[in-house]
Amino acid sequence: MAAAPTSAFGTSRRSDLIFLVLFAAAVLTAPLWASLIGAGYPDLLQKWAIYGLFAIGFNILFGLTGYLSFGHAAFLGVGSYTAVWSFKLLGMNVLPAVFFAMITAAVFALAIGYISLRRSGIYFSILTLAFAQMSYNLAYSVLTPITNGETGLTVLPSDPRILEQLAGVRDTVSTPTTSLFGLEMTGYPGFYFCAVVLIIGFFVAMKIARSPFGTMLKAIKSNQTRMNYTGFNTRPYTLAAFIISGMYAGLAGALLASTDPLAGAERMQWTASGEVVLMTILGGAGTLLGPVLGAAVIKYFENIFSAFNDQVLMEMFNWLPETLQEAAVAVAGLFVGEGWHLTLGVVFMLIVIFLPGGIMEGIRRVQKLFRRSDGASRTDTASESA
Amino acid sequence: MSILTVQGVNKSFAGLKALNQVNLKVAQGQVHAIIGPNGAGKSTLLNCFVGRLEPDTGTVMFDGQSLLNRRPHEINQLGVARVFQTPEIFPDLSLLENVMIPAFAHRDGAFKMNWLPRIDGEAEIRDKALHMLEEVGLADNRSDHAGALSRGDKRRLELAMCLVQEPRLLLLDEPTAGMSRADTNNTIDLLKRIGERGITKIVIEHDMHVVFSLAHKVSVMAQGTVIAEGTPEEIRGNPKVQEAYLGGAHL
Numbered sequence: 001m002a003a004a005p006t007s008a009f010g011t012s013r014r015s016d017l018i019f020l021v022l023f024a025a026a027v028l029t030a031p032l033w034a035s036l037i038g039a040g041y042p043d044l045l046q047k048w049a050i051y052g053l054f055a056i057g058f059n060i061l062f063g064l065t066g067y068l069s070f071g072h073a074a075f076l077g078v079g080s081y082t083a084v085w086s087f088k089l090l091g092m093n094v095l096p097a098v099f100f101a102m103i104t105a106a107v108f109a110l111a112i113g114y115i116s117l118r119r120s121g122i123y124f125s126i127l128t129l130a131f132a133q134m135s136y137n138l139a140y141s142v143l144t145p146i147t148n149g150e151t152g153l154t155v156l157p158s159d160p161r162i163l164e165q166l167a168g169v170r171d172t173v174s175t176p177t178t179s180l181f182g183l184e185m186t187g188y189p190g191f192y193f194c195a196v197v198l199i200i201g202f203f204v205a206m207k208i209a210r211s212p213f214g215t216m217l218k219a220i221k222s223n224q225t226r227m228n229y230t231g232f233n234t235r236p237y238t239l240a241a242f243i244i245s246g247m248y249a250g251l252a253g254a255l256l257a258s259t260d261p262l263a264g265a266e267r268m269q270w271t272a273s274g275e276v277v278l279m280t281i282l283g284g285a286g287t288l289l290g291p292v293l294g295a296a297v298i299k300y301f302e303n304i305f306s307a308f309n310d311q312v313l314m315e316m317f318n319w320l321p322e323t324l325q326e327a328a329v330a331v332a333g334l335f336v337g338e339g340w341h342l343t344l345g346v347v348f349m350l351i352v353i354f355l356p357g358g359i360m361e362g363i364r365r366v367q368k369l370f371r372r373s374d375g376a377s378r379t380d381t382a383s384e385s386a
Numbered sequence: 387m388s389i390l391t392v393q394g395v396n397k398s399f400a401g402l403k404a405l406n407q408v409n410l411k412v413a414q415g416q417v418h419a420i421i422g423p424n425g426a427g428k429s430t431l432l433n434c435f436v437g438r439l440e441p442d443t444g445t446v447m448f449d450g451q452s453l454l455n456r457r458p459h460e461i462n463q464l465g466v467a468r469v470f471q472t473p474e475i476f477p478d479l480s481l482l483e484n485v486m487i488p489a490f491a492h493r494d495g496a497f498k499m500n501w502l503p504r505i506d507g508e509a510e511i512r513d514k515a516l517h518m519l520e521e522v523g524l525a526d527n528r529s530d531h532a533g534a535l536s537r538g539d540k541r542r543l544e545l546a547m548c549l550v551q552e553p554r555l556l557l558l559d560e561p562t563a564g565m566s567r568a569d570t571n572n573t574i575d576l577l578k579r580i581g582e583r584g585i586t587k588i589v590i591e592h593d594m595h596v597v598f599s600l601a602h603k604v605s606v607m608a609q610g611t612v613i614a615e616g617t618p619e620e621i622r623g624n625p626k627v628q629e630a631y632l633g634g635a636h637l
Contacts, residue, residue, distance in 0.1 A: 009483070013504060043435075167425050209499040210504050212494075212507060213500045214501065214505075215505050216490070218478065219474075219476050219483075219487050222475050222477055223475065224477055228457070228459050228462075229436065229458050229467075229474065230467075230547065231462035231491035231495075231496060232459055232497070233459045233497050234459075303488065378582055
């Protein structure tokens with residue numbers, strides 16, 4: 001009776017530790033294995049880490065708690081703006097930028113969540129979408145003094161950067177770069193900073209998912225009525241989940257600003273909100289690893305397929321006779337370059353239809369297949385020995 | 387001593403009088419059955435106890451506190467648990483988690499940001515839940531998803547979820563509806579067993595077999611009002627009840 005209950009939770013302390021170590025190892029060695037698929041450059045790897053974080057946080061609200069927000073890009077944008085303001089006022093160090101971005105995102109999430117969470121289902125989604133679009137339009141209009149409107153917010157040579165002034169290390173370069181105590185956040189150091197934050201973010205998400213609090217969130221998704229009649233006030237639970245996922249988005253926004261200290265309102269647009277929904281569903285909503293995989297796949301497609309042009313395609317199909325080659329290029333050309341969204345759409349449709357649980361469900365099915373053939377071979381040996 | 391006192395409760399829906407001056411006293415530790423034909427207002431009355439509906443007029447007092455103008459979770463935290471007509475469980479979670487969650491509500495209150503410990507490290511809650519699952523005969527299935535259970539088992543699970551909170555008042559809305567005879571008898575045995583704990587129970591039921599084998603006291607409702615009250619024997623012989631509820635047929 002004492003040993004059995006672990007299976008009732010689907011995990012154990014040990015299996016989670018192994019999972020976390022493997023995840024960290026995979027992330028930290030990404031520059032090595034990603035080059036095999038043509039993704040081994042810091043710019044893309046950094047995007048994997050950043051959007052991975054965004055999706056992990058989104059999953060806490062959507063995958064665990066069952067609330068589909070269509071406005072999470074608002075927090076991404078808020079995070080970016082806050083980070084750039086931190087660069088301008090305090091200095092180019094990324095740590096205060098990350099810290100303040102998470103705080104402001106949390107405050108915004110508290111306000112938006114407090115109102116939106118009065119409804120659930122489609123009404124909640126619409127409310128969050130409306131708030132995000134409001135933020136987007138405000139950033140372009142009345143908030144121009146803070147957001148610098150269409151031009152976007154950048155760090156200017158004339159900015160105070162107080163901390164650097166106090167420390168007497170204030171340089172006068174016209175385009176300063178972000179840094180972590182002097183270590184410039186460009187290239188691989190920039191990726192490794194994001195990678196470490198991703199691993200921490202993954203660890204925290206795992207901690208939440210396995211805790212009593214996380215179980216309450218799953219229970220809210222499963223049956224909110226029962227939760228209420230069981231003595232839980234579900235509102236603070238959903239609000240806490242909303243704020244936590246908003247903070248993840250703010251963190252991702254700050255990291256985006258750290259890779260390139262520029263914040264624009266387009267980061268808050270509904271397409272950006274939709275993207276994180278796609279990432280989470282594509283990878284597998286409600287799983288820990290799924291959202292990270294979904295984010296990686298989408299960013300990979302965006303970078304690799306959008307870089308293809310007709311010339312590359314011509315070379316790919318040059319084994320075909322000339323007329324067929326041109327036809328093949330004409331058709332395939334629709335799916336690459338500017339049209340990479342079309343590829344993404346097809347992949348998304350295939351996944352949702354054939355693997356509703358996303359990539360993670362695919363992985364589980366393959367695992368089961370292996371286990372079954374493994375079990376079959378074991379019975380074979382058993383019958384032979386008998 | 388009565389633990390629940392209902393006085394002069396009225397409730398109308400768009401002119402239709404669902405409850406008409408309902409008075410009810412439920413004694414501590416007893417099983418009190420409410421019977422009546424469809425549309426008599428039994429479920430409406432129950433909904434007034436748990437915060438789902440607010441009566442237009444009247445009072446509902448539970449152990450000296452009013453149950454009106456309170457949200458469902460507040461009423462549960464006072465010690466009132468409810469089993470629904472259609473079992474309300476957490477279909478996506480394991481049976482053990484299903485029973486642990488109410489135990490958390492009982493221990494930690496309506497909200498606690500308890501994210502640092504692991505749920506499988508909460509030995510005290512787990513053992514309590516496991517014990518409860520054993521009591522309803524579902525311990526062997528503790529790792530299964532609750533959604534995969536049969537209807538009868540779902541109801542037993544829901545009962546375990548309520549009992550693990552050690553409620554002072556348990557409301558059961560047709561606990562054997564749609565069950566086979568064997569399942570019904572199992573449920574009766576189970577309810578009898580848990581009756582020994584001294585939990586007050588209000589049972590809404592259509593099945594007279596269930597009512598007469600469990601109840602200490604029976605209230606008969608018809609057209610939104612209580613028309614008779616007494617021991618099962620008294621109710622059985624009451625001509626008024628036979629007229630209203632049984633259409634004159636003899637039990």
